[in-house]
Amino acid sequence: xxxxxxxxxxxxxPLAGFVLLGLFGRKYFRNSAGLIATLLLFxxxxxxxxxxxxYFFVYGRTxxxxxxxxxxxxxxxxxxxxxxxxxxxxxDPISVMMLVIVTFVSLMVHIYSLGYMKGETRFSTYYAFLxxxxxxxxxxxxxxxxxxxxxxxxxxxxxxxxxxxxxxDKPSAVAAxxxxxxxxxxxxxxxxxxxxxxxYCSGSLDFATLTERLTSPGTMAYGxxxxxxxxxxxxxxxxxxxxxxxxxxxxxxxxxxxxxxxxMEGPTPxxxxxxxxxxxxxxxxxxxxxxxxxxxxxxxxxxxxxxVGVVSAVIAALIACTQTDIKRVLAYSTMSQIGFMMxxxxxxxxxxxxxxxxxxxxxxxxxxxxxxALLFLGAGTLIHFVxxxxxxxxxxxxxxxxxxxxxxxxxxxxxxxxxxxxxxxSKEEILFSLYSRNRLVYWIALFTSGxxxxxxxxxxxxxxxxxPPTRKDSHGHPEGGLAMTAPLIxxxxxxxxxxxxxFGSLVSTxxxxxxxxxxxxxxxxPVALGLxxxxxxxxxxxxxxDRPARLASSFKxxxxxxxxxxxxxxxxxxxxxxxxxxxxxRPAAWFDRNVADGLVNFTGSAALVISEKIKKIQSGRVxxxxxxxLTGLLILAAFFIYVFVSQAGxxxx
Amino acid sequence: xxxxxxxxxxxxxxxxxxxxxxxxxxxxxxxxxxxxxELILNSVNLNFIAxxxxxxxxxxxxxFFVLFIIAIAAAEAAVAIAIIxxxxxxxxxxxxxxxxxxxx
Amino acid sequence: xxxGSTILFYLLAAFTMASALLSVSTRQIxxxxxxxLFTLIGIAGIYFWLSYEFIAAVQIVVYVGGIVVLIIFSIxxxxxxxEKLPSQRLDRKIFAALAAFCGFALTMLQVxxxxxxxxxxxxxxxxxxxxxxxxxxxxxGGYALPFEIIxxxxxxxxxxxxxxxxxxxxxxx
Numbered sequence: 063x064x065x066x067x068x069x070x071x072x073x074x075x076p077l078a079g080f081v082l083l084g085l086f087g088r089k090y091f092r093n094s095a096g097l098i099a100t101l102l103l104f105x106x107x108x109x110x111x112x113x114x115x116x117y118f119f120v121y122g123r124t125x126x127x128x129x130x131x132x133x134x135x136x137x138x139x140x141x142x143x144x145x146x147x148x149x150x151x152x153x154d155p156i157s158v159m160m161l162v163i164v165t166f167v168s169l170m171v172h173i174y175s176l177g178y179m180k181g182e183t184r185f186s187t188y189y190a191f192l193x194x195x196x197x198x199x200x201x202x203x204x205x206x207x208x209x210x211x212x213x214x215x216x217x218x219x220x221x222x223x224x225x226x227x228x229x230x231d232k233p234s235a236v237a238a239x240x241x242x243x244x245x246x247x248x249x250x251x252x253x254x255x256x257x258x259x260x261x262y263c264s265g266s267l268d269f270a271t272l273t274e275r276l277t278s279p280g281t282m283a284y285g286x287x288x289x290x291x292x293x294x295x296x297x298x299x300x301x302x303x304x305x306x307x308x309x310x311x312x313x314x315x316x317x318x319x320x321x322x323x324x325x326m327e328g329p330t331p332x333x334x335x336x337x338x339x340x341x342x343x344x345x346x347x348x349x350x351x352x353x354x355x356x357x358x359x360x361x362x363x364x365x366x367x368x369x370v371g372v373v374s375a376v377i378a379a380l381i382a383c384t385q386t387d388i389k390r391v392l393a394y395s396t397m398s399q400i401g402f403m404m405x406x407x408x409x410x411x412x413x414x415x416x417x418x419x420x421x422x423x424x425x426x427x428x429x430x431x432x433x434x435a436l437l438f439l440g441a442g443t444l445i446h447f448v449x450x451x452x453x454x455x456x457x458x459x460x461x462x463x464x465x466x467x468x469x470x471x472x473x474x475x476x477x478x479x480x481x482x483x484x485x486x487x488s489k490e491e492i493l494f495s496l497y498s499r500n501r502l503v504y505w506i507a508l509f510t511s512g513x514x515x516x517x518x519x520x521x522x523x524x525x526x527x528x529x530p531p532t533r534k535d536s537h538g539h540p541e542g543g544l545a546m547t548a549p550l551i552x553x554x555x556x557x558x559x560x561x562x563x564x565f566g567s568l569v570s571t572x573x574x575x576x577x578x579x580x581x582x583x584x585x586x587x588p589v590a591l592g593l594x595x596x597x598x599x600x601x602x603x604x605x606x607x608d609r610p611a612r613l614a615s616s617f618k619x620x621x622x623x624x625x626x627x628x629x630x631x632x633x634x635x636x637x638x639x640x641x642x643x644x645x646x647x648r649p650a651a652w653f654d655r656n657v658a659d660g661l662v663n664f665t666g667s668a669a670l671v672i673s674e675k676i677k678k679i680q681s682g683r684v685x686x687x688x689x690x691x692l693t694g695l696l697i698l699a700a701f702f703i704y705v706f707v708s709q710a711g712x713x714x715x
Numbered sequence: 716x717x718x719x720x721x722x723x724x725x726x727x728x729x730x731x732x733x734x735x736x737x738x739x740x741x742x743x744x745x746x747x748x749x750x751x752x753e754l755i756l757n758s759v760n761l762n763f764i765a766x767x768x769x770x771x772x773x774x775x776x777x778x779f780f781v782l783f784i785i786a787i788a789a790a791e792a793a794v795a796i797a798i799i800x801x802x803x804x805x806x807x808x809x810x811x812x813x814x815x816x817x818x819x
Numbered sequence: 820x821x822x823g824s825t826i827l828f829y830l831l832a833a834f835t836m837a838s839a840l841l842s843v844s845t846r847q848i849x850x851x852x853x854x855x856l857f858t859l860i861g862i863a864g865i866y867f868w869l870s871y872e873f874i875a876a877v878q879i880v881v882y883v884g885g886i887v888v889l890i891i892f893s894i895x896x897x898x899x900x901x902e903k904l905p906s907q908r909l910d911r912k913i914f915a916a917l918a919a920f921c922g923f924a925l926t927m928l929q930v931x932x933x934x935x936x937x938x939x940x941x942x943x944x945x946x947x948x949x950x951x952x953x954x955x956x957x958x959x960g961g962y963a964l965p966f967e968i969i970x971x972x973x974x975x976x977x978x979x980x981x982x983x984x985x986x987x988x989x990x991x992x
Binding site (some may be wrong): 718719720721723724725726727729730731732733734735736737738740741742743744746747748750751753754757758760761764765768769770772773774775779781782783785786787788789790791792793794796797798799800801803804809810812 | 828829840859866873874926932937953965972
Binding site for chain 1 (some may be wrong): 812
């Protein structure tokens, strides 16, 4: 059985780091903050790894099926007998898997930041925020209850807001963190309504009860959920669709992806944390957590998931080919890869081999966490070295930054899906699951994975080749010492080796192991396409030439549209600035300024005018006061004598 | 004209009292206001004596009240004059219309 | 049926009330003080008429000999002897007169409506011996305690007067 204390400890160690550093960090741990946080997270990661080992190989499986465990469960808020909000820990294959990924990547980021963030004035605050972020993500992962998950979901939003806006004296960072917060908030509204719909239909907030009631035909909740309808769509479909909108917001799916590229304003390790393992995969995790409901009750919503994923993956890949800011390219590649996970997930069915896509999606999540964290941390080293985000300012860096170069190459090969690196296996599984179930999406995915290889190697060649090495001035450690290189090497090992995890036997829709078969014949097409992409990128960017410019000018309109991110930001601006501001904002502002403020000002000025008038009563003249006093006294006396006394029947004579 | 009695004295007392009130309300000089207050006090004294005399002649409470009131009036007059003189020092006037610093 | 006593009372009453009215209406402060003096003497006369000689004596000693002198003294101190008193605004005067008259009417109405007990004239007024004994008495009907309290009050008033009227020296700094 799982040990509740140990699992709680995984959560509580980062939280302890946050509390300790947040409260006392600036005063007492100005220099040791990083070390403390790293050690705490190291402990958490070790416990998570131990838990995973115990779960997968010791007690988790009974009769070939991985069981769900609730090591801790207590009622937090009780509204009525039937409805209560519980808090608890849920241990099942996907949550254990996520625990390991989150703690591992977070640990890497912690270590890396020791070097990267050295000398920052708010060093301890940074680590406090990292602790809060890790804690909320871990809490989200092990939530046993959809409402508890929502709480941690919002905590993730807040802490990412804090981290993106870490350089709060930079206006662009402030704008970016606000944008991220507002966009995800907007999506979270959908999530919240979805929670309410689902819990209303099922009468429970608990994942287990909710899933059970909403997936077994014949129960009353199931019948109700299907019979209520709004706009011709059943309540349960609305519920899951709204929950998916929440997930799409956090996972930066089209059209709610606009915050992700801007979120690059945060410190680079933060980008690694947000884009690799944590925040952006929360949406995928959410869909995976509620997967039985999606798959068994509302397959139409899964179709929505598929197409949102497809559109996001293609659009992001196209945009990534044209961007010149290294972190933006990586951000769009993240969006594209999450799109992969989404459509793989959406394409899966429940149970057995049908659930291949589910397994593949979470497998891709794992491998993506490895190589994307590696890419971002590598980008951090590059930016540290050249003091610029633009790939134009880089070039020919392979001699100066050998470790970064090699690890970056590993990550690029992994993401491009070249065997035997991790990305190959997970991508193969995704493609394989698509091939049998949805041929159209298969072809699109194939094309997108080719694009992935192209834009990643475009980045690689532009940074490490292209120009002859010019810079000779290396100041001490060009790669930032062991703290910055060790995570790169560890993650590179992960990116290279994660593919060999027998993922199909560990994670599946119904807990039973499934066969993950990769035939060399099937792999031929994707690998060939990936290699083509790499060769094309090499031909264009390996040495300085005018081919890219010519290519860009021959696809002039399309290139410009990609470069400007398909004008999605502009569409948003048009809708918010022109439509919403003019139609709602301005009238509301007018109403506020003239009616609401007018009312307030009127009370103010009325009080002023009246007091100006009546202040003359307070003339300071004693006799006037005495006169008023006497008049009042006489009136009162007359009143008492002639009204009260006569009424009371007190007669004199 | 009838035999003077309690009502006559009460009438005198009331006249004195409200004359004093009128004086207090209309006089602008602080010393004359003080005089008006003395009138009011005297009318009260007259009341006490009248009641004592006509209603409870064997008692002496009214009489002692008058004695104490006279004593207190003396003290009050002394304090009032001290205040007036102080005011005169600071404002160079004892007109109440001038002493209106404590206004809005 | 008029006898000397009655005539004396009406004369005293008229004198007192006329002096009081003049005292509050004259425009010259010194005259106002003198009319006040007359009023107080008139009241003392009424006390005599009521055969409360002790109170009449106290009235003359304390009021006429003390308070009025004090007032005249302060008039001299504030150097206001010659000039006429400033007149109050007419509307204030009318309002004050109206208020005073209404109050007077109200009071007198109540006084005449009320039936007081029978007046007993046969008991003689208390003489000085009785007054003195009662004032110093500590038993039933004794006033020793209020007397002591009044003496304390007078002392406090005296010290207070000194403190208030003391010229504050300008601070040296």
